Structures are given as C-alpha cells and as structure tokens.
Amino acid sequence: MRRIMTIIVFVIVLILGAGFSAINLMPVDINYYLGTLSLPLSIVIIAAIILGTLLGALVLSASILRLRYENRRLRKKLTNTEQEIDRLRILPITDVSKV
Template sequence: MRRLIVLLLALVVVAIGLSFATLNSAPINLDFYIGELSLPISLWLVLALALGVLLGLGSAIGILTRQRWQLKRLRREAASSRQEVSELRKLPIRTSN
C-alpha cells in the first residue's frame, strides 16, 4: 500500500513538472564570459535546482563526516570509561580508621 502511494505521488510530481516545462518553454539566452547558451526557462530552473542540491549535499557531507568522527571518538572514550569503572569495581573497598 505504501509503495502505491509513493508511486502515485511520484507520478503527480512528474506530471506537474512536465506541465511546468511545457508552459515555460520559451528560450532564454544566458551570456557566460566564454560563450552564450540558449535553453528553455524550465531547464534553467531545473539546472539551478540541481546545482543547489549538489552544493547542499556537499556541505552536508562535510558536516556529517565531522560528526561521525566525533561520534567515534566519544564512543571510544565511553568504552574506556566503562572499562575503567569495571576495573575499579573489582578493587576491594578499604575503610580508613
């Protein structure tokens, strides 16, 4: 049932995207420093969205990698602390008089 809902949702998104592309098919010229490129408005928007997604993923990967390293370090410290507590529990208790 869940797959069917996801499939229907994907079809709706594709249909909206196709209708958007047909409504915005006028070519736009973008002048780069080394040349000029003429593509439909909808394609320029999709390219801008894709570039934004790639840049966002790139920055997120850096943050996630740093957090994973920190998590590994903290887990090692926690394991070391557990081991130390375990060793301390084995020691006999001395009372001072």
C-alpha cells in the same frame, strides 16, 4: 503503505514537472564569460535546482563527516570509561582509616 505513498508522490511530482516543462518552453539566453547559450526556461530552472541541491549536499557532507568523527571519538571514550568503571567495581573496598 509507505512505498505506495512514495510512488504516488513521485507520480504527482512527475506530472507536475511535465506540465511545468510544457508551459515554459520559451528560450532564455544565458550569458557566461565565454559566450551565450540559449536554452528553454524549464531546463534552466531544473538545472539550477539540481546544481543547488548538489552544492548543498557538498556543504552538508563536511559537517556530517565532522560529526561522524566526533561521534566515533565519543563512543570510544564511553567504552573506555565503562571498562574503567567495571575494573573499579572488581576492586575490594578497604577502609582507609585502618591503614
């Protein structure tokens, strides 16, 4: 069911994107340091969305890598603590006042 919904949403987005492209065919001049480029408005908007998505993913990847490292470190610490608890449970209980 989830796969069907994904396909339906994809088709709807594809149709809306095609309509968006058909409506926004007028050329837009993009001035950059080395020259000027004339592209259809729809391509400029789609390129800006893709570039923004890639930059956002790049910024998020640094945070995700840091969190994965911290997660690995905490899991190792938890394992060591659990092993220490198991070792302490094995030790016999002695009365300190009698010694």
